[in-house]
Amino acid sequence: MGIKDEFAFIQKISPKRSSSQDIIVGIGDDAAIVRPNINTDIIACKDTMVEGVHFKRETMSPYHIGYKALAANISDIAAMGGIPTFYLVSIVIPPSWEEDELVEIYEGMEELAGIHEMALIGGDTVSTKGPLVVTVTVLGKVEQGKGLKRSDAKPGDVIFLTGTVGDSAAGLHILLSDNTKDMKYDSLVRRHQQPLPQVEAGRMLALFSSVSANDISDGVASEAIEIAEASGVKLIIDRYLLPLSKEILTFGEEQAYKWALFGGEDYELIGTTSPENWEQIEVAFNEKNLAITKIGVVQKGTGKAFLQIGEETLELKKEGYNHFR
Amino acid sequence: MGIKDEFAFIQKISPKRSSSQDIIVGIGDDAAIVRPNINTDIIACKDTMVEGVHFKRETMSPYHIGYKALAANISDIAAMGGIPTFYLVSIVIPPSWEEDELVEIYEGMEELAGIHEMALIGGDTVSTKGPLVVTVTVLGKVEQGKGLKRSDAKPGDVIFLTGTVGDSAAGLHILLSDNTKDMKYDSLVRRHQQPLPQVEAGRMLALFSSVSANDISDGVASEAIEIAEASGVKLIIDRYLLPLSKEILTFGEEQAYKWALFGGEDYELIGTTSPENWEQIEVAFNEKNLAITKIGVVQKGTGKAFLQIGEETLELKKEGYNHFR
Numbered sequence: 075m076g077i078k079d080e081f082a083f084i085q086k087i088s089p090k091r092s093s094s095q096d097i098i099v100g101i102g103d104d105a106a107i108v109r110p111n112i113n114t115d116i117i118a119c120k121d122t123m124v125e126g127v128h129f130k131r132e133t134m135s136p137y138h139i140g141y142k143a144l145a146a147n148i149s150d151i152a153a154m155g156g157i158p159t160f161y162l163v164s165i166v167i168p169p170s171w172e173e174d175e176l177v178e179i180y181e182g183m184e185e186l187a188g189i190h191e192m193a194l195i196g197g198d199t200v201s202t203k204g205p206l207v208v209t210v211t212v213l214g215k216v217e218q219g220k221g222l223k224r225s226d227a228k229p230g231d232v233i234f235l236t237g238t239v240g241d242s243a244a245g246l247h248i249l250l251s252d253n254t255k256d257m258k259y260d261s262l263v264r265r266h267q268q269p270l271p272q273v274e275a276g277r278m279l280a281l282f283s284s285v286s287a288n289d290i291s292d293g294v295a296s297e298a299i300e301i302a303e304a305s306g307v308k309l310i311i312d313r314y315l316l317p318l319s320k321e322i323l324t325f326g327e328e329q330a331y332k333w334a335l336f337g338g339e340d341y342e343l344i345g346t347t348s349p350e351n352w353e354q355i356e357v358a359f360n361e362k363n364l365a366i367t368k369i370g371v372v373q374k375g376t377g378k379a380f381l382q383i384g385e386e387t388l389e390l391k392k393e394g395y396n397h398f399r
Numbered sequence: 400m401g402i403k404d405e406f407a408f409i410q411k412i413s414p415k416r417s418s419s420q421d422i423i424v425g426i427g428d429d430a431a432i433v434r435p436n437i438n439t440d441i442i443a444c445k446d447t448m449v450e451g452v453h454f455k456r457e458t459m460s461p462y463h464i465g466y467k468a469l470a471a472n473i474s475d476i477a478a479m480g481g482i483p484t485f486y487l488v489s490i491v492i493p494p495s496w497e498e499d500e501l502v503e504i505y506e507g508m509e510e511l512a513g514i515h516e517m518a519l520i521g522g523d524t525v526s527t528k529g530p531l532v533v534t535v536t537v538l539g540k541v542e543q544g545k546g547l548k549r550s551d552a553k554p555g556d557v558i559f560l561t562g563t564v565g566d567s568a569a570g571l572h573i574l575l576s577d578n579t580k581d582m583k584y585d586s587l588v589r590r591h592q593q594p595l596p597q598v599e600a601g602r603m604l605a606l607f608s609s610v611s612a613n614d615i616s617d618g619v620a621s622e623a624i625e626i627a628e629a630s631g632v633k634l635i636i637d638r639y640l641l642p643l644s645k646e647i648l649t650f651g652e653e654q655a656y657k658w659a660l661f662g663g664e665d666y667e668l669i670g671t672t673s674p675e676n677w678e679q680i681e682v683a684f685n686e687k688n689l690a691i692t693k694i695g696v697v698q699k700g701t702g703k704a705f706l707q708i709g710e711e712t713l714e715l716k717k718e719g720y721n722h723f724r
Contacts (some may be wrong), residue, residue: 099548103550104614107442115432120487200448204449204532207491209532211487211536213443219423223424304428
């Protein structure tokens with residue numbers, strides 16, 4: 075039915091708890107005003123999810139849609155080494171969506187925002203005859219000059235990856251099949267519907283200089299190529315070092331690696347750093363009980379990424395191996 | 400045809416000129432990083448335009464769509480007394496749009512951004528089977544504590560309005576009729592297609608304390624009610640003081656006032672201030688050759704706005720366009 079009263083709807087989705095002290099003007103004016111900390115840079119990113127393109131209602135509840143739309147943006151802040159602080163939401167609403175469902179979208183966002191002590195400071199609600207569109211803007215902060223760029227990879231660097239990869243794609247596979255009710259797959263389904271952005275990992279990486287980073291939104295292959303291109307180097311990833319969960323391996327190694335390399339939406343961090351830094355980073359992550367794995371090395375080169383499988387080396391493309399084309 | 404190669408498209412729409420020194424990381428990473436000035440607050444706003452709801456291709460070229468989407472957001476920054484600095488664009492693209500037309504949307508934005516020395520720092524491009532959706536986020540800045548709120552109107556204040564109002568609605572009327580080719584209406588059509596956000600006016604108002612402000616996105620009536628509600632006062636507007644262009648008056652007084660009160664999209668500023676401030680503001684605007692007019696007074700009250708027509712007083716309602724009714 076869409077929204078009956080726009081003003082009442084905005085009341086419903088406005089933050090209930092008292093908000094951060096950095097907010098000078100919150101929701102309800104022409105724009106929001108926030109006060110930056112001293113010696114702090116501002117991070118800004120924006121990501122859009124379209125019904126039927128990025129999600130289907132059969133696999134994602136309204137709550138999950140909201141949660142994931144915000145998570146994808148927080149992950150971008152994490153990949154810069156930053157702390158997410160504020161978010162703005164634009165929602166384009168078809169008549170087929172009930173107001174209760176729309177409120178659930180915001181509740182999904184609010185749940186995740188609460189974990190990171192973020193505040194909703196603005197946005198827009200408009201109608202459409204097309205599909206639902208959710209556009210989230212997240213603002214974050216990072217100490218001046220400490221932001222992690224994807225252009226800082228250097229020959230000789232170690233390539234690392236947080237957590238495990240491929241799980242989100244496996245989770246989607248399960249949601250689209252009839253195995254959904256099998257509890258042994260719950261963790262994979264959860265990684266698809268409610269991914270956890272790696273803010274803590276990003277913050278630890280930002281303590282070090284000469285770290286490049288990307289978040290895994292499009293699969294390890296695509297993200298590795300982006301680092302290689304931005305840095306003008308060659309990335310060589312050892313397939314057998316890619317961290318996989320035991321759940322994903324129940325689908326067989328070949329399938330698991332395919333999801334890891336080309337699936338995406340894992341929202342882990344891939345990056346590079348010097349061997350000296352790597353030793354310290356590994357220790358620091360172990361102390362915090364955060365998973366991080368060395369998966370390869372950076373060499374001189376011109377913007378390409380390769381997968382090493384034993385003796386064989388294949389060039390990685392954004393959507394598959396070289397030899398698939 | 401939509402976009403054939405997303406990466407080539409992003410190249411095309413990326414800023415050509417060298418950008419502001421405040422940008423630490425621009426387009427092309429997970430997120431942008433910008434450095435705020437010292438003693439400066441950050442302003443953030445976000446506005447969405449949907450094809451078929453906010454514009455039709457018959458009345459707005461792609462260039463105009465881009466120009467206006469950014470203008471609406473800059474206007475929100477102006478209404479806070481701020482300087483617009485950066486923008487992020489999310490575009491949801493149906494297959495029926497040609498890549499050249501999409502590039503024109505960005506060119507329309509770039510034209511206006513150039514006037515304000517703003518830089519495009521991020522965004523997203525995604526596909527859809529629905530209508531085109533353009534969501535723009537604008538960041539701006541204002542001296543700490545100097546932001547203009549709509550909640551600062553006080554009994555005894557003067558109500559003022561910049562420029563003339565109703566012209567955008569008149570321009571749309573002309574575009575939908577057969578008079579488009581009549582050059583005498585060019586200024587009205589232009590005000591609909593390429594509205595000018597009142598950044599300079601907002602900056603001058605921010606020099607004074609105790610100024611409330613709103614931009615005219617939904618018509619004078621709706622904006623006056625918002626100030627009245629936010630400030631807990633009564634606004635009384637004298638109909639005969641409303642500033643109208645000579646072009647709009649060719650449609651007759653009754654129609655002109657209707658457009659002024661309920662048309663919207665003029666992106667002028669309405670606000671309130673003390674009689675003492677008003678005298679200085681009027682002088683300051685005259686010196687800069689900027690139009691500003693006293694249109695009424697603020698009285699004690701509880702969130703309502705009234706229109707005075709000679710001896711008669713009518714309560715104003717938000718009869719501006721409400722997308723959900």
